[in-house]
Amino acid sequence: MEKICVAVRVRPPAPEVSPENGSSLWKVEDNRISLHKSLDTPISTASYAFDHVFDERSTNACVYELLTKDIIHAAVEGFNGTAFAYGQTSSGKTFTMTGSETDPGIIRRSVRDVFERIQMISDREFLIRVSYMEIYNEEINDLLAVENQRLQIHEHLERGVFVAGLKEEIVSDAEQILKLLDSGEVNRHFGETNMNVHSSRSHTIFRMVIESRGKENSSSDAIRVSVLNLVDLAGSERIAKTGAGGVRLTEGKYINKSLMILGNVINKLSESAKQRAHIPYRDSKLTRILQPALGGNAKTCIICTIAPEEYHIEESKGTLQFASRAKRITNCAQVNEILTDAALLKRQKLEIEELRMKLQGSHAEVLEQEILKLSNQMLKYELECERLKTQLEEERRKQKEQEQCIKEQQLKIENLNNLVTNSDFKRKQSEDYISLRKTPDGLCNVNDSSDVLGTPCFKSASHSFVVSRSNYSLSDFSPMVDSLGNVADEDTWTKLNKGFVADLDSLQFTPAMKSQPTTLTMSTTECSREVHKEVEDLKSQIELLTNEKDSVQECKVENHKEVEDLKNQIDFLTTEKDNLQVKFDEQVLVNNKLMEEISELKQEMLPMREIPKRLSESVANCNDVFKDVIVTMKSLMAEKESPTAKVLFGTTDITTSLLLTLETQFSMIMDGQKAGSVNQWDTLRVNLKNTTTTLVSDAQAKDEILNCHNKGQETTAALEEQLKSELSIIKERYKELEKELSLDKELLGASRESHERLEKEVNFLKEERDSLDVAVSRSTQRLRVIANDKENALKDLNVEVKRRKEMEEEIKQISFAFASRQKSLMSFHNEIKSKMQKLTTQNPKSQ
Ligand SMILES: Nc1ncnc2c1ncn2[C@@H]1O[C@H](COP(=O)(O)OP(=O)(O)OP(=O)(O)O)[C@@H](O)[C@H]1O
Incomplete structure (x- = not known):
């Protein structure tokens, strides 16, 4: 659990404001901000302390360094992060988040820093996706794709809250993102008000999804996925001050309403856990999207901007109170890991084991209770x-x-x-x-x-x-x-x-x-x-x-x-025993059914196992045919050093290696090993494509040369044609084989999984059956002992009765x-x- 980091930033007085209105009443000392009267006497009731307080001279670089950098670095490590600017209109939120040409804001600095940081991490590979959206009049619009308007928020068990249909661009460097940002800025809603000539009329959320996984030699299997939200909120405004009307008035109302809901959420979260009942995240789209950042799984910082002018003193006080409440919120950030197949398998194995243990435990508990009950009865008897x-x-x-x-x-x-x-x-x-x-x-x-x-x-x-x-x-x-x-x-x-x-x-x-x-x-x-x-x-x-x-x-x-x-109790025990026997019989039936299913699956798997073998044989045949063709062509080739010959030999090598790889893959599959990774196949495909292109272009060039200079050498041209057709056949065959292979792989994977699952279930049921067997045999033995005791007691009683007579x-x-x-x-x-x-x-x- 960690507290949200809250900072206050005082923007410089606006140049157009008259000096009597512009003189700053806010005094910044270290991480404290206080309100002073004009004669520099502090007003004790208006002093606030925060994690950081930035005065009007502070730069975006300084704000980034002290406030946001850690969160950005943590995001690269796999923690969710959120930074947002809150404050009244024209207090400098956009300036802080977006910045200027000379002093880039938090967003741009974060983008660069993320990539710099990634460069420093050598043992992981990263995939970055970015999206940029705005909430305008309580509607979500995609800033990277103008056609995506009025997007809906959905909630998913694994993904959490997400905006459906939002465009996510996969990016490979900072410049690419900055370009996207620029294009997104164009689509953003700005408007002129009395307070700000370039006032943000919407809340914008720039989102980076940072995925990373360990490189091949890394020990970690898990994929880390973190979401970094950089939010520029629209500013709260007094309609009287902004002089808004018409569209601006409507916008202002939506802005104020959503900020009020954000304030409510912050208020609720700042209360002690006992007091707070319901957090109204769902009351606005903004709070719903920011939910993980507010009291959830994220490292969050809020920068509250205030305008220094006396004219805005009430709004500034309001902002500081918001900041004070936000300071009390605690989040619980943790690295978000998604498991790869292998890691997932490992994790699932563990989970299954745990569940099995639990299940066994619960069964054992029931059995133990039953046995305990029986033991108690035995003891009583x-x-x-x-x-x-x-x-x-x-x-x-x-x-x-x-x-x-x-x-x-x-x-x-x-x-x-x-x-x-x-x-x-x-x-x-x-x-x-x-x-x-x-x-x-x-x-x-x-x-x-x-x-x-x-x-x-x-x-x-x-x-x-x-x-x-x-x-x-x-x-x-x-x-x-x-x-x-x-x-x-x-x-x-x-x-x-x-x-x-x-x-x-x-x-x-x-x-x-x-x-x-x-x-x-x-x-x-x-x-x-x-x-x-x-x-x-x-x-x-x-x-x-x-x-x-x-x-x-x-x-x-x-x-x-x-x-x-005693007779009654023995009858009861006999019924209990019968019940146990019935349960046991049921388990046996389930076992048998499962065994049948397993054997069916095994039967189904048999022809599938044959497929790689057949494919391997086909590949081998192709290889042989191809070799024959090459030998024939080589023998026919007059000039061994000619470009056609070189292309031919080059192609021969690649095709041979391709066929060999295919053969190896199939034999590996047949041997039950995992086939080569998709990457390997991709590489092969790319190589093949390149070579084919070269081959085709070379062949074409050669055609031209041959047409120009050796028109009479039609035999060679025919051979080239033959070669091309052979190549295209091989390519098609290769594609088919690849498709078949991937299908087979999927089928094999599915069969293996179900087979393993069924085997586990069977093992578990066997164990359960064994434990039931033991319990039943114990109960039977005890019943026998009791029956003997009863018989003896009856005999003794009879003897006693006889003697009495x-x-x-x-x-x-x-x-x-x-x-x-x-x-x-x-x-x-x-x-x-x-x-x-x-x-x-x-x-x-x-x-
Ligand atoms: N720290 C700063 N240094 C220099 N100029 C600043 C600073 N903060 C804000 N400004 C200037 O003040 C004006 C208003 O700032 P900005 O647009 O960022 O406010 P805002 O809070 O985003 O307003 P709105 O909510 O209306 O969008 C801009 O011209 C901006 O350049």
């Missing part, structure tokens, strides 16, 4: 599997505990069995005791524990039972029930017997009856209490088991849900066994009770 595993572990642990519990219960049941066996034994003993009591000598004291028969001794009971029993304590109340009907109803038993796990809490016990403990009663009571306690324990354990069973059931439901979720079965069996034991205990208990009652009635004394 893995975590889920982990969780399920831990849950399974927990379940197994619980199961083990339950198994342990069941074992303990079994043990207890065994104990109960023992107890029941023992009870049977006691019952037997009681029965024995009763039978003894029935015998007269069989009476014994039931209190006598040492009694062999009557003592309800537990010595015969199993050791385990004794041990467990020792823990039991006796209470005062027996938990004996009144009757079986009070213990459990028939329905409950039936359910129990059918394997129904009854709520054992519903089994009721009758409240304890108070009775006098006898030894037997004591032991029975004790036994009942133990049984009751056992039953209570069992009840609580069964309750625990039932709870556990419920929780396991809940877990099972949860597991089922999770398995369902087994456990439930076992619990049922235990419950059933327990119920039957309890039933038998109850019956035993009732039996004992009824026997005891019987005994009590039989032996009332014992009470």
